Amino acid sequence: MAEQWNPAQYERFKSERAQPFYDLLSLVRPASQMRVVDLGCGTGELTRELHLRLGAAQTVGIDSSQAMLELSKAFSSPGLSFQLRDIGELEGRWDLVFSNAALQWLPDHPALFGQLFEAAAERGQLAVQLPANQDQPSHLVASEVAAEPPFAEALIGRPRQSSVLAPEAYAALLHRVGFREQQVHLLVYGHLLDSREEVVEWVKGTLLTDYQRRLPPELFPSFLSRYRERLMPRLEDQRPFFFPFKRLLLWARR
Numbered sequence: 635m636a637e638q639w640n641p642a643q644y645e646r647f648k649s650e651r652a653q654p655f656y657d658l659l660s661l662v663r664p665a666s667q668m669r670v671v672d673l674g675c676g677t678g679e680l681t682r683e684l685h686l687r688l689g690a691a692q693t694v695g696i697d698s699s700q701a702m703l704e705l706s707k708a709f710s711s712p713g714l715s716f717q718l719r720d721i722g723e724l725e726g727r728w729d730l731v732f733s734n735a736a737l738q739w740l741p742d743h744p745a746l747f748g749q750l751f752e753a754a755a756e757r758g759q760l761a762v763q764l765p766a767n768q769d770q771p772s773h774l775v776a777s778e779v780a781a782e783p784p785f786a787e788a789l790i791g792r793p794r795q796s797s798v799l800a801p802e803a804y805a806a807l808l809h810r811v812g813f814r815e816q817q818v819h820l821l822v823y824g825h826l827l828d829s830r831e832e833v834v835e836w837v838k839g840t841l842l843t844d845y846q847r848r849l850p851p852e853l854f855p856s857f858l859s860r861y862r863e864r865l866m867p868r869l870e871d872q873r874p875f876f877f878p879f880k881r882l883l884l885w886a887r888r
């Protein structure tokens with residue numbers, strides 16, 4: 635399948651996407667000589683920030699996208715490295731298992747969080763940030779368009795279903811897999827975009843990459859225009875456009 639991530643599109647809203655990272659980082663309890671893994675590290679720029687702010691002994695960023703990891707080369711330094719690897723193939727035990735805006739791409743969170751618990755060392759921490767907008771127009775319209783002809787017939791794989799759970803389900807899950815301490819926060823970030831059209835640009839860098847990957851290249855432009863056509867009437871026509879964006883911030887310790 636074609637490469638899914640387009641770093642340039644993703645980086646268009648870089649500052650808006652960075653704030654939740656810092657909010658997540660603020661939940662982490664620093665300790666000396668930490669060994670840290672950053673799951674779905676992307677370009678690695680925020681992984682370097684994580685490494686430096688924690689004064690970690692060792693930080694490893696892992697990501698399955700060659701295009702994203704290509705950019706991470708600029709951030710490697712002693713103690714900070716990057717690996718092309720799937721999160722499902724995570725090895726070792728870590729003082730901090732960190733993941734900013736990546737685990738929403740993985741299925742079966744009950745099983746996944748069991749693996750993340752196993753990856754945390756004794757008294758190790760888990761810190762995860764996930765977008766949680768599956769009930770918002772930006773996401774609902776994508777599923778609706780994907781169910782229409784000719785997209786429904788052409789889409790490779792099954793219709794996309796969000797794997798993101800409700801906040802209280804994560805609280806129960808963190809407890810069930812064995813974490814002794816936890817915090818679960820649902821935060822709403824308000825982003826001021828120039829216009830409602832910018833919502834399409836935002837989603838093009840994230841959710842819609844999945845449809846782009848699974849549709850024949852010649853169909854994606856018409857998918858996008860149908861998406862725009864159905865989405866615009868569901869968003870207020872205001873300039874600037876206020877875009878509320880929900881995110882879950884999870885922290886836990888063994």
Ligand SMILES: C[S@@+](CC[C@H](N)C(=O)[O-])C[C@H]1O[C@@H](n2cnc3c(N)ncnc32)[C@H](O)[C@@H]1O
Nearest residue numbers: 674675676697698699702720721734735736739
């Ligand atoms: C939205 S980006 C976030 C990047 C970075 N954490 C940040 O905050 O800027 C999500 C990243 O997760 C990676 N990713 C998605 N599924 C993955 C998987 N199964 N294994 C490894 N990386 C994955 C993507 O390649 C992408 O770089």
